[in-house]
Amino acid sequence: MIERFQSLTEYVTSLAGYLRAKEYLVGVDEVVSTLKSFNQIDLGDRRSFILAMQVNFASSSTEWEGFETLVAEFEKEYKKGVDATIKQEKSPSKSKPRSRSPKQYHLEDIKKWLYQQSDRDTINTPFHGIHESLEQRTFAALQDQDSMMLDQVVARLLRKLANRSSRRWLTNQDRGIIDVRTLLRNRFRNGDELARLSFRRVKKEKSKLVFLCDVSRSMELYNRFLRSLIGAMPVYFDHLEVVLFSTGISVWSKERLKDDLWLATPGLWSGGTRIGHSLKLWLDQASDWFDGRTTVIIFSDGWDTGDLEILRHGMYRLQSRSRQVIWLNPTLKSRESREISGMQTAIPYIDVLAPVYNLATLEDLIRVI
């Protein structure tokens, strides 16, 4: 089976993508660790080969027990996909003899893959269409080709957040609903027999957005979703501030977002999280940022290694000064995150707590807000 892949690296990255779709916690670190493990074992021994991947990719008893079956499924489906592609090709593949032996794996392959294609840790495979719809696929399993769909849903979310209706009305000349009061006033003021219609419409409020985004190591799996979300924010919000946090903070105004924050942020996808401490750091320097138009979105799994009292105080300050606090938690379903003490501390100060881990849950959020 492995011979069907161009290299062992391709096989492992494809399998990692497949496992992510099955909600395994598999990121770049696990792939690199697996490839390093292959340097230590006899690859000719199928049992050792599977075990080396199992030790690296599984992280719970359920994942451990189902691993071998999933690998078998993966290989079967990949084989189907490859065979179908070969049949469709008109030009005979005989002219291009394919190497029978697998390409020898070297550390240089990993380096090349890791550093030169850092934004492409999966290789397109035909599995997802067979088993599940795009809406149900977790953000961690999204592929490059899914980005258009993701961008569309993200845009609808941000548009809904940005366009809040005010309680005030605006008169309008030619559209909206008929403004009966103005119509009657004009009638009595001018004594017109012929009614000149007046319209009015709801005034749109310009919202402010603060996006607090957890970039600790455990959130790495959702980076594709975050890139899409943060990338679209400047389009919909004039007043925008993005705060990336883990153990410290990195603050990005709308103007600065033109630069690549993913490259310029130190400590991205590494280390633990001190949510309360980070909130305090930011609130101390941005206390004048808030008013009744400010929406705060927090994207985090709620794991806080710092003092929970600081988190509680920070959340209280956030909620009391802003219009609403929305907490998006990508692990809420799979890991019972409500029981995490950081999450429990924050929940009383959250207006909308949403499990957001795939497009379907994102659609649910759009309906709720």
Next chain:
Amino acid sequence: MTKQLQKEVIRSRLEEHSYISDAAVTMSLFLALQLDKPLLIEGPAGVGKTEIAKVLAKLLDTQPIRLQCYEGIDVSQAIYEWNYQHQLMFLKLREKVSGRAESVDEEKLYSEKFLLRRPILQSISTEKQSVLLIDEIDRSDEAFESYLLEVLSDWQVTIPEIGTIHARTKPAVVLTSNSTRELSDALRRRCMYLHIDYPEYEKELSIIKAKVPDIDEQLVRQICAFMKELRDQDLRKTPGVAESLDWARSLAAMHIRDLDRELVSSTLGLVLKDWRDQRDVGLSLSELLEKTGVKSNL
């Protein structure tokens, strides 16, 4: 030393130390040592998770340093603590010698002399690589688990009064969990993973033979068959290998060569640690023994 250990060597050395391993155990230990990563072992109680760390220490010819986790465990029990009694004695002694109270240099008061090293600090301070066993990590609080993440990542401990202590050698770390609560994804992703379940009949047979060499062949087969049937029952506390071994040792000490209903009934307490389980199994003992192929003597 650890880097040079080959998979086959690990397997044979485990067996030398009476640990009957399988391919998964050998592979996970081998890769954890080769890649310098902690090994997280999950599984039900009594299947030999802790034993792996102990045998690993023997294999590396070093002492295991054990950190037994429990609810409320904190830095002072896991990493370091100041010896306040000794510090107080030191101050009193100085007063006695000089005849007056005087200010003390903080550097002297907070020196390594008064530092009590707890398991994690011990494990990173040794010259030779040690084996750090963090037992039942699922019993600790999330806050401690989060703190552990930083230690496992950086291999350094910061003591405000002294500074940062870097690891002289990275210890081989084994974490065990009985899955009483869900561990964080962050911790899981930092570790190699191994799940150990109750052993199959043949494996349990080998384990008991290795640990209780003077046991009768027929008896050990009956014990393993009975335990296998017992684990299929709906029990509050399913017996592990540890219970099988206790039972086998006890029966071997009594020079028993064959199980019967009376014997099983009177020694059931060695295997089942919940009175309701004992009652329920006692009620269906004849059926169980029949499945096992043991005579009922009724």
